[in-house]
Amino acid sequence: MSLREFLVLLLVCTLWGLHFIVMKVTVSNTAPPLFYAAIRMTIVMVLLAPFLRIHRGQMKYVLGAALGFGALNYAFMFPALQFVTASAAAVMIELYVPFSILLSILFLGERIGARRVFGIAIAFAGAVIIATAKPDETAGPQFLFGIGLMVCGAFSEAMGAFFVKKVSGVKPIELLAWCAVAGTAVLWPLTLALETNQMHAFAPQNRINFALALLYSSLLVSIVAHGSYYWLLQRLPLSVVAGTGLMTTLVAVTASALILREPMSLPFIIGGVMTLAGVTLILLRSKSKPAVIIETEKTT
Numbered sequence: 207m208s209l210r211e212f213l214v215l216l217l218v219c220t221l222w223g224l225h226f227i228v229m230k231v232t233v234s235n236t237a238p239p240l241f242y243a244a245i246r247m248t249i250v251m252v253l254l255a256p257f258l259r260i261h262r263g264q265m266k267y268v269l270g271a272a273l274g275f276g277a278l279n280y281a282f283m284f285p286a287l288q289f290v291t292a293s294a295a296a297v298m299i300e301l302y303v304p305f306s307i308l309l310s311i312l313f314l315g316e317r318i319g320a321r322r323v324f325g326i327a328i329a330f331a332g333a334v335i336i337a338t339a340k341p342d343e344t345a346g347p348q349f350l351f352g353i354g355l356m357v358c359g360a361f362s363e364a365m366g367a368f369f370v371k372k373v374s375g376v377k378p379i380e381l382l383a384w385c386a387v388a389g390t391a392v393l394w395p396l397t398l399a400l401e402t403n404q405m406h407a408f409a410p411q412n413r414i415n416f417a418l419a420l421l422y423s424s425l426l427v428s429i430v431a432h433g434s435y436y437w438l439l440q441r442l443p444l445s446v447v448a449g450t451g452l453m454t455t456l457v458a459v460t461a462s463a464l465i466l467r468e469p470m471s472l473p474f475i476i477g478g479v480m481t482l483a484g485v486t487l488i489l490l491r492s493k494s495k496p497a498v499i500i501e502t503e504k505t506t
Contacts, residue, residue, distance in 0.1 A: 211441060219450050221431040223296070223457025225506045227465055229284065229291040232419040237407035239284035240397035242419070244267065247389030248422040249274060254383035259376075267372045267493035268384050274366020276385025277392035283506075289352025291468045294336055296458030297478045298356035299506070300451055303485045305330045306366030322488050329484025333357070335477030367431050378436045383429070427506060431469065449489065450480055454506075 209216075233239040261268060287295055304326040311314040337353040373381065397404065407416045435450065459478065462468040 207442060213246075215438055215442075215450060215453075218434050218438070219433045219453040219457050220455040221426050222450075222506050224461055225285075225427050226292040226296045226458040227461050228419050229506070230287050230295070230462075230466065232416065233284055233287045236276050236416050236419065238397060238401040238404055238410045239288060240281065240393055240401050241404040241407065242416075242423075243280040243284045244390065244397050246420060246423045246428070247280070247386050247393055250428045251383070251386035251390045252482060253424070253429065254386055256380065257379045257383040258387070259378075259380050264376055266371055267369045268376060268381060269388065270369035270371060271381060272367060272384040272388035273392070274362050276365075276366075276387070276389035278362035278368065279359045280389060281393060281396055282355045282362060286352045286355035286359060289348040290356060291462060293459040293462035293468050293470070293478075294349075294353065294474065295356055296455045296462070297336065297481050298333060298353060299360050299363070300455055300481060300485050301329060301333055301357060301360035301483045302363035302367065303451065303488055305361050306367045307488060309364055310371070311370045314371065317490035321430075321490070325484040325487030327484070328487065329481045331333060332477040332480025332482075332484060334481065335473055339471060339473030339477065358387075379481060382432060403421050451484060452489075455482060 232242055232313075234241075283295070283299065290298075306317060307316075307322065311318065324456060332354075370381070404414065438450075458472075463470055473487055
């Protein structure tokens with residue numbers, strides 16, 4: 207890995223990690239979460255509209271990936287951040303890795319060794335410890351409900367990864383454009399049906415913060431970070447790039463403690479370390495055969 211590639215990888219992980227802080231602050235103080243997500247995906251859809259292409263014979267897989275990555279994951283993750291800490295959300299979304307492996311085993315016939323089975327077990331055990339820990343005042347009384355939403359978001363990302371693995375001949379930017387279309391189509395009906403007071407986001411005391419959050423989510427995360435990630439995928443082994451998820455989580459947890467002053471309780475530390483250790487075991491390459499890794503990216 208060259209210095210330039212390392213700096214780009216660090217930029218991607220930093221943008222994704224800090225996005226948990228941006229999302230947490232925005233959905234807690236400025237805008238309803240589904241409304242925020244819907245506007246974000248609408249902006250991305252408009253920006254990427256020139257890249258929309260119909261791929262005959264591939265659209266069922268493209269739309270399945272788009273629903274997982276561009277709609278359902280946000281439908282669960284953004285509301286979850288109202289009830290959990292940003293650091294807990296960053297750790298729990300890493301469950302998409304073991305979920306992806308399980309889907310590969312069930313539907314793609316992939317086989318894994320004892321080490322990755324152990325990694326899956328450790329990851330889920332760590333998640334259980336985080337979920338059952340007594341939440342502090344920064345998390346709120348519905349912490350467990352929020353954790354459940356994050357688990358659903360992680361599973362949605364794994365579902366998207368499953369469909370991505372079946373897609374052939376579709377450029378990453380085209381797939382990202384379809385993700386934006388799916389997000390726009392799904393999130394707008396959800397916010398109109400389930401949320402109220404969306405215009406509060408445009409109140410004088412909120413509009414600047416909301417605009418900055420949308421710019422960060424739409425341009426820096428969806429365009430710059432994802433575009434840079436695809437650039438890295440073209441130049442580095444997948445096993446190297448797959449580690450961006452772990453680095454992103456470390457950035458998010460560190461920023462949560464420093465910026466949001468979220469306390470790091472002992473159960474959270476133990477559960478977080480176990481979850482990330484389990485994910486690391488899953489991603490580690492085997493000397494005898496390549497790692498079973500779903501080709502995907504973080505979708506915060």
